[in-house]
Amino acid sequence: MRTHLLHREDPYLRQFEATVTAVGDQTLELDTTAFYARGGGQLGDQGRLGGHRVLDTVKSEDGLRVVHRMEWDGAPPAPGDRLTGEVDWERRYPMMRLHSAQHLLWIALTDTYGPGQQDRGGEISPQKARLDVAWEAPERPDPAALTARLEALVAADLPIERYATDTEGERWEWAIAEHPPIPCGGTHVRSTGETGPLAVSVKGKGRGTVRLTVSPAG
Numbered sequence: 001m002r003t004h005l006l007h008r009e010d011p012y013l014r015q016f017e018a019t020v021t022a023v024g025d026q027t028l029e030l031d032t033t034a035f036y037a038r039g040g041g042q043l044g045d046q047g048r049l050g051g052h053r054v055l056d057t058v059k060s061e062d063g064l065r066v067v068h069r070m071e072w073d074g075a076p077p078a079p080g081d082r083l084t085g086e087v088d089w090e091r092r093y094p095m096m097r098l099h100s101a102q103h104l105l106w107i108a109l110t111d112t113y114g115p116g117q118q119d120r121g122g123e124i125s126p127q128k129a130r131l132d133v134a135w136e137a138p139e140r141p142d143p144a145a146l147t148a149r150l151e152a153l154v155a156a157d158l159p160i161e162r163y164a165t166d167t168e169g170e171r172w173e174w175a176i177a178e179h180p181p182i183p184c185g186g187t188h189v190r191s192t193g194e195t196g197p198l199a200v201s202v203k204g205k206g207r208g209t210v211r212l213t214v215s216p217a218g
Helices: 089-113 143-156
Strands: 015-023 027-030 047-049 052-059 066-071 082-087 119-124 129-134 161-164 172-175 198-206 209-216
Touching: 089 119, 089 129, 089 143, 089 198, 089 209, 143 198
Parallel strands: none
Antiparallel strands: 015 027, 015 082, 027 066, 047 052, 047 082, 052 066, 119 129, 129 209, 161 172, 198 209
16 A cells, blocks of 8 residues: 655644554554654654654555654554644654755756756755766866855846656645746755855765765855
């Protein structure tokens, strides 16, 4: 059975109730969850379920279910039990802001250096987000120019749209005004201004690739 993803409907949801569908040695599955399973570069959520600690959240092998990796505090629950879940908001919210900031960094890159850049992956943690990009030019992207473009996008406080692109709601896009949409099913903030002030660093990652990192400024 596919897990119903509450964060798709409301990424700001912190508490919820759900029914246990499966229990492993150190894992728990639910009929519905607000925990984000690791994917798209964003780390999985942590928090608590029924008083037990959630150490990580990942997808099942078939990609249909969310698996909560647990640390039991006493006897684990049983299938059919109703539990209250609470997402670790102090960890999740910075990742929401930085996941949106990572997409803004991509927009800043294409605005500054033109379209046609090639994304080679990235990662979003509570402290920073990185973006690896194919880069053959002798000079690396200018972090000051990228930071300045980010500042303009943040100051504009543009609404961030999230919407499903298929009838089952499994594929999503992220978009702001006057820019092409970016495929992404991660959790995001409501506007560019909510990311807060940002700073960019740039370094080489190997032949033909540069690593752009965005983090909160100050």
